[in-house]
Amino acid sequence: MRYWLEQEDDRGDLLQLQVKQLTAASAPQAFEEVRQRMHAARPLVMDMRQLDFIDSSAIGELVLLGRQFRTRAAAFVISGLSPPLMGLVEMMRLNQVMDFSPDVDGAFAKMATDTSGADSHHGR
Amino acid sequence: MKILVVDDEAWMRRTLSVMLQKWGHEVLEAADGEEAWTRLQHEPIGMAICDWVMPRLSGLELCHRLRAAGFSHYVYLILLTGKDQTEDIYTAFDAGADDFINKPVNAKELQVRIKAGERVLQLEQALKTKNAELSRVNEALQASQAHVQRDLDAAAAVQRSLLPASSETGLPLRLAWAMAPAEQLAGDIFNFFRLDEHHLALYLIDVSGHGVPAAMFSVHLTQLLSPHPGTSGKAQLQPPTDSHPAMTVSSGFATAKAIAPQETLTDPVAVVTRLNQGFQVHDRNMIYCTMVYAVIDTHTGKGSLCQAGHPYPLLYRREGRVETLGGGGLPVGLIPDADYEAVDFQLQPGDRLLLYSDGVTECFAPDRSPFGLERLAETLRLARGASLDEAIDQIQEALERWRRPANGESPTLADDISMLAAELDAPQSSR
Structure with a gap:
């Protein structure tokens, strides 16, 4: 993995983003690395606390990744986005189609709740 | 290969010519530096074997003149020197000579030095061919770039019009x-x-x-x-x-x-x-x-x-x-x-x-x-x-x-x- 550091965690896969920017140039490769970890039976957390800039093309790639996870019934949560980036997520309503959490613990807890309860996305 | 033998002593020119012809080269002769300079200017000669001391124009002066002229093709120059002329050899390389050989000339040594020279000339020729190819590619790229730029200008104009x-x-x-x-x-x-x-x-x-x-x-x-x-x-x-x-x-x-x-x-x-x-x-x-x-x-x-x-x-x-x-x-x-x-x-x-x-x-x-x-x-x-x-x-x-x-x-x-x-x-x- 070039863009992510894989952390040991018995609650699921934890990937920590190692770059500060995701753009049209880097996002396809960065998300392809995540795609390879896509597994229906194992929750995945993408820890993006390092990120300080994401361009429109990278957002498109992220949403496409989310759609592919949903198709495969695999779960992932993005954690640690900075307040300005969470502002962007809210402006684009991406929180309607993907899950976000302030931190890694919250992210794993969210997936534990979701798998025991109803799907939070109602078919989006 | 076409080789020019330059020496004011006729017997020396003959001896070298016979050897070179035996090895399959085409040989031209010149009796001094001036005559050699004239031939080099008018014929596509790849290599010259040149005596040091000659009337009218010495081997060293010919070196200087040849390198200053900047021909489109390279002329590989071997100077003939006497023994113990170490200082002269430095001077000769500095003037643009490619190699030297001591007199009296040992046939085997001359043969391998000519072969080394041929390798250099072949590399030079290959480089020239590549360069010509690169120039052609470069011209084609520039033309293509100009074409793309014209298209982009036109597309930008369409966009502005909207x-x-x-x-x-x-x-x-x-x-x-x-x-x-x-x-x-x-x-x-x-x-x-x-x-x-x-x-x-x-x-x-x-x-x-x-x-x-x-x-x-x-x-x-x-x-x-x-x-x-x-x-x-x-x-x-x-x-x-x-x-x-x-x-x-x-x-x-x-x-x-x-x-x-x-x-x-x-x-x-x-x-x-x-x-x-x-x-x-x-x-x-x-x-x-x-x-x-x-x-x-x-x-x-x-x-x-x-x-x-x-x-x-x-x-x-x-x-x-x-x-x-x-x-x-x-x-x-x-x-x-x-x-x-x-x-x-x-x-x-x-x-x-x-x-x-x-x-x-x-x-x-x-x-x-x-x-x-x-x-x-x-x-x-x-x-x-x-x-x-x-x-x-x-x-x-x-x-x-x-x-x-x-x-x-x-x-x-x-x-x-x-x-x-x-x-x-x-x-x-x-x-």
Whole structure:
């Protein structure tokens, strides 16, 4: 993995983003690395606390990744986005189609709740 | 190989010539440096074996003259020297000799030194061939680059022609705008048009990515969102027809077939929803867009807009407040069944509505801090005494100041900057 550091965690896969920017140039490769970890039976957390800039093309790639996870019934949560980036997520309503959490613990807890309860996305 | 033997002693020339001919070379002779110089100038000679001490022009002087001349082909020069002439050898190499051989000449040694020389000449020839090939490729690339540049110029001109030409709509409101593309072709596009005697539609779209694909998509959207020419002012999303092949040909983007023929342009939510259904990203097409589409009743000041993944529109109130409109919304083309919301607003005469792309709020200072929404709102507020055109100019100037390093020129833009503003006139009866 070039863009992510894989952390040991018995609650699921934890990937920590190692770059500060995701753009049209880097996002396809960065998300392809995540795609390879896509597994229906194992929750995945993408820890993006390092990120300080994401361009429109990278957002498109992220949403496409989310759609592919949903198709495969695999779960992932993005954690640690900075307040300005969470502002962007809210402006684009991406929180309607993907899950976000302030931190890694919250992210794993969210997936534990979701798998025991109803799907939070109602078919989006 | 053609070898020139240069020696003032005839027996020496003969001896060398016989040896060289035996090894398969073509041999020419010269009795001194001057004669050798004449032959070298007029015949394609690859190698010269040259005595040091000669009348008229010495071997060393010939070296100097040959290297200074800069022939288009290389002449490999072997100097014949006496024994113990180490200092002379340094001088000879310095003058441009390639090799030397001591007299009396040992045949075996001469043969291997000639072979070494041949290898150098072969390399030189191969390099020359490669260089010629590179020059040809370079010329072809330059021609191709010029061709691409002409195409880009033409495409940019098409794009510019799609921007509003005049702010005259025949409706009681003023419009002003600004556009600064990051590259020659822009991904941002905006427009406005009169829907009927009262209503104006305006929109600003930011297509994801940059360059040709984004620009083509933006042009396509402009076509879709233009009022139909044959409906006497009643605007509608144009249906795919044979006379509008751009609508029916799938050019890598999704087709616009999902847009209903009778869909009017008067309902912002319907427009955005239809566009979203018509364009969806997939593995091979990652283009989507963010937009704000608004309709204003210029007689009542009532307005409605739909915000799709786009920065919050700003509403400047005449008394000096600035409000943000909308609560966010999904971009167009990312989620197939996205729901969009209408945001209603009320304009009073003198109020100003500002649509802008994220190139404005994400315009970075040299220290990477963004211009931001609050600074934009403040700049809009500070322009309260200015006309709408001047207000847009002032925002542009503020962005330029923000981008510029303390001492130096502004870097190229990272993203397109576009703005479209509307201000309601005072009603005629109240004047």
